[in-house]
Amino acid sequence: MSSLLELADLVSQWSIPGIILIVIVTAAFRRVPMYESFVTGAKEGFGIAIMIIPYLVAILMVIAVFRASGALEDTKAVLAVGLRWAGLEQHVQELELIPLALVRPLSGSGARGVMLDLFQHHGPDSFIGYAASVMQGSTETTFYILTVYFGSVGIKRIRHTLHACLLADVMGVIAAFVFASLLFRAV
């Protein structure tokens, strides 16, 4: 397991140099004017990055204000009261995972902070630590990605994309919790 993982890490680390090498060797073989091609392509990068700015400001500002209000943290407290009332005392601790699940689609750095906080308080090898790791690794910062990707081509009407993505996120969080429960809940 561990050596397999080291191999995977090695492949990952070398994939970028490897890809670049394959590209330029093939290009040389086909007599592509590489330098000119590179510059032509790179020129697009500037426009795309600038294009994103208004969309990113719009979405990151909203997320920052929402998080600063403390509404997320308090959701957890309300749910904890609800669980106690329902007599599920032993699961109250697992509510620590709720802020992670809620922040994850909104903010990558925010979710990382929550995860590291959970590691600190419960340990990375506790059930909560395992579940948090799986959640963090198996979901994405959906709002950021949609904003950047659609913003880069100027699309404002995104139709069903957000619905589908959020459904997949909900599934990802549930699946992360279920698989973590199946594999790591020793207690």
Add this chain to the structure above:
Amino acid sequence: MLNKIWFALLAIGLLYGFGKALVVDPGQSSPPPAASADETSQPPAEQATRTDIMSTMGRSLTNAAIDSAQTSVELCIALIGVMALWLGIMKIAEDAGLVALIARVLRPVLRWLFPDIPRDHPAGGAIVMNMAANMLGLDNAATPLGLKAMKELQSLNPRKNTATNSMAMFLAINTSSISIVAFSVIAYRKAAGSIDPASVVVAMLLATTCSTIVAIIATRTLQRFFPSSPPTTSDTGAATTSTTSEEDA
């Protein structure tokens, strides 16, 4: 949908922050250290603390808004270099025929997921490259390649301000993030002192597989309820582009 969520997040954030600062018990919360010195028993001190809490909340909301606006620009500036690098490499690969080759190899999968993309269109190649980068956890490469894919998909889009089915499918798969190994999480676990940091890999793989399947099914199912896509024959679609679909707010 995006308009509603945008409004909801902002309104909840502002109103909740205001309400919380009004309601929260000054003794329980941690007021700024300057005020907490003489909060023992007199009502005037209590009053001052309330004001402090209010102004602290106001300030933190203001800072959140302004700082995030600044962060977004910094993010984009940081992106320029990486974007230029990867789009440059990608252009060489395109001119050398590599992108088309990749798209041709994976054509069956692409045709099933993205029936709107014509044969050998560069969009297919760019999508594959982005997915490969995502699976390998190469975040730096994934974004530029993904934006390249969006640009190619946009070139096939008759309604330039409206997402196509292929775009929705691409982004749903992208955000559900089939990752083979999430190295960053493993690195954080290791840093936090885990005995077996990589133990979560299998669970992650299973969970992302589930979410990706849901992403594909959800996109396919939902797309017919959001019918702002153009007619299949592109020549009739081009004429009636801009004003027809107002239903999806």
